[in-house]
Amino acid sequence: MRYFFRSRRFKIAATILATLIIISIIARIVGGIISPQSSILGSFIVPFQSAGRAVGNYFSDLAEKIDGNEKLTAENKELRDKVNELTSSLIDYDKAKQENEFLKQYLEIKDNNTDYQFEEALLIARDTDDPFGSFTLNKGSLHGVSLYDPVIEASGLVGYISQVGASYSKVTTILSPDISVAAFDRRTGDAGIIKGTVKSAEGGNTRIGNLSRSCTVAIGDYIVTSGGGVFPEGMLIGTVTEIGTDYNSAIYADLTPAVNLDELRDMMIITYFSGQQNLGGDKK
Amino acid sequence: MKQIKHTSLFYTIVAVAIILFYLLDSTEILTLKIGTAHPILLIPLLVSVSMTAREWVGLVFGCFTGILLDITAADTYCFNLVAFALIGCVCGLLCSYFVNDNIYSALVLSVCSSLAYFTVKWLVFFVFDGNADALQFFVNHSLLSAIYTSLFIVPFYYAIHFISKKTNYIS
Numbered sequence: 001m002r003y004f005f006r007s008r009r010f011k012i013a014a015t016i017l018a019t020l021i022i023i024s025i026i027a028r029i030v031g032g033i034i035s036p037q038s039s040i041l042g043s044f045i046v047p048f049q050s051a052g053r054a055v056g057n058y059f060s061d062l063a064e065k066i067d068g069n070e071k072l073t074a075e076n077k078e079l080r081d082k083v084n085e086l087t088s089s090l091i092d093y094d095k096a097k098q099e100n101e102f103l104k105q106y107l108e109i110k111d112n113n114t115d116y117q118f119e120e121a122l123l124i125a126r127d128t129d130d131p132f133g134s135f136t137l138n139k140g141s142l143h144g145v146s147l148y149d150p151v152i153e154a155s156g157l158v159g160y161i162s163q164v165g166a167s168y169s170k171v172t173t174i175l176s177p178d179i180s181v182a183a184f185d186r187r188t189g190d191a192g193i194i195k196g197t198v199k200s201a202e203g204g205n206t207r208i209g210n211l212s213r214s215c216t217v218a219i220g221d222y223i224v225t226s227g228g229g230v231f232p233e234g235m236l237i238g239t240v241t242e243i244g245t246d247y248n249s250a251i252y253a254d255l256t257p258a259v260n261l262d263e264l265r266d267m268m269i270i271t272y273f274s275g276q277q278n279l280g281g282d283k284k
Numbered sequence: 285m286k287q288i289k290h291t292s293l294f295y296t297i298v299a300v301a302i303i304l305f306y307l308l309d310s311t312e313i314l315t316l317k318i319g320t321a322h323p324i325l326l327i328p329l330l331v332s333v334s335m336t337a338r339e340w341v342g343l344v345f346g347c348f349t350g351i352l353l354d355i356t357a358a359d360t361y362c363f364n365l366v367a368f369a370l371i372g373c374v375c376g377l378l379c380s381y382f383v384n385d386n387i388y389s390a391l392v393l394s395v396c397s398s399l400a401y402f403t404v405k406w407l408v409f410f411v412f413d414g415n416a417d418a419l420q421f422f423v424n425h426s427l428l429s430a431i432y433t434s435l436f437i438v439p440f441y442y443a444i445h446f447i448s449k450k451t452n453y454i455s
Contacts, residue, residue: 017369021365025362037365041352042355045355049356052307053311055313128310136355172358172359198410
């Protein structure tokens with residue numbers, strides 16, 4: 001066994017491995033670039049992942065169609081129960097109207113942001129061992145994608161580009177503790193920071209913390225991005241489902257994301273918007 | 285009659301198997317998740333290959349497997365490259381000098397490799413990162429996933445040995 005470690009082959013292998021590790025770490029720290037060895041191998045593997053994903057989506061849709069009838073019946077019963085609840089409870093018409101107006105304004109925000117440049121992307125692979133749901137998209141630097149570009153779906157914010165390769169990129173979702181989004185309650189104006197936790201991610205939720213002690217955030221409130229940095233203003237993040245205090249006695253609110261992160265397929269990467277900044281604070 | 289060694293065929297089959305299981309997992313065609321426990325099938329597969337083909341082949345296939353996993357891994361730098369290279373090399377060395385090549389050794393090596401992988405990953409990316417509820421995550425996710433992963437050594441061990449016999453591969 002000593003001979004193994006003293007052999008020339010082992011020394012060469014160790015040197016190559018150490019070099020790859022150093023290059024990977026430097027690439028990651030300096031520019032969020034995917035390591036060269038992963039990038040090269042990924043160029044060959046990504047088309048197979050795309051094909052595999054398409055196959056998986058086909059069988060998933062097929063299964064859903066087969067389950068459709070049973071689900072429709074169950075959904076019908078559930079909806080009937082919900083209707084009964086709604087009619088028997090007190091519905092605040094003004095609040096419902098306010099929510100409706102907010103949704104209309106949100107749609108107007110999307111229609112009015114002509115400065116947004118989008119790149120459509122497809123989810124091709126997931127890191128199944130990551131509790132925060134990170135995944136890989138089929139677009140990279142060759143398609144104009146840059147580090148920290150926001151990723152959105154029709155219903156809201158998904159996350160941001162955390163690593164960029166030539167033909168694919170990785171996304172960190174809003175469930176992750178690595179994300180740090182300035183956000184506020186659309187109804188009350190209370191501001192906080194979106195930062196996921198392990199506990200909230202296990203329930204498929206994210207968390208807004210650093211809320212002031214006098215905040216009036218309530219369950220059901222919509223939380224949107226404040227803008228002025230990596231993310232544009234007005235992106236819907238989620239709705240408040242729980243409010244509590246952490247071990248520092250700071251107030252937080254758990255949010256159910258507006259986007260269903262388990263069923264993502266097609267998304268948009270915002271490659272440019274007016275006022276977009278990179279992490280160094282420089283404008284694009 | 286002299287038997288023909290099909291070493292290249294054995295290596296090709298192993299490489300294809302690694303790519304196949306990687307694709308099945310990353311594209312979620314094969315979902316084996318039970319609750320919060322999610323197995324990484326490439327760990328027992330690599331252990332089986334290393335026990336059969338020993339340390340050098342284990343090191344090479346370990347690096348290959350690690351690079352594959354790093355393609356889709358979240359912010360883990362080149363953790364998988366290092367981890368799987370070590371798993372492949374160490375399992376091969378242990379099988380060459382210390383342990384017998386049988387299913388019981390395979391089970392022990394698989395359990396130790398899985399536990400080491402998930403524990404080190406938890407330490408580096410959760411504990412040292414200052415995540416709250418890190419211990420809860422270890423118990424609910426990492427530990428269960430490690431145990432679940434190591435159970436797959438049984439089919440992989442026999443499959444790799446079957447393939448090595450059919451290809452007359454001798455390490």
